[in-house]
Amino acid sequence: MYPGEDGCWVAECPSLPGCVSQGKTKEEAIAHVKEAIAAYVAALEEDHLPVPPERFETSWWRCDQAAANRRGPYTGTTRPAATT
DSSP: OEEOTTSOEEEEOTTSTTOEEEESSHHHHHHHHHHHHHHHHHHHHHTTOOOOOOOSOEEEEEOOHHHHHHHOSOEEEEEOOOOO
C-alpha cells in the first residue's frame, strides 16, 4: 500500500497481476482491494483457469489512528510466502 499521486491510497495484490485498487483512506483501499481480489479469483474460476499461488510475503497492517499514535503509521505481523 502506498500513497497515490492524487492523494488516494493505492493497494496492490502482487500475486494477481493487474489487481490494484485505491481509496480515499487506507481502510477504504484495503476494502476495495479485497473486493478486487474476490472478483479476480471468481473470474479465473468461472473461466476454469488456475488461481496463481501466493508468491510474495504477505503483511497485514493495522491502520487505525490509535495504533499509529502508539507505534508509528503501520503495525502488524508478517508471515513468509508459501513455497511450492
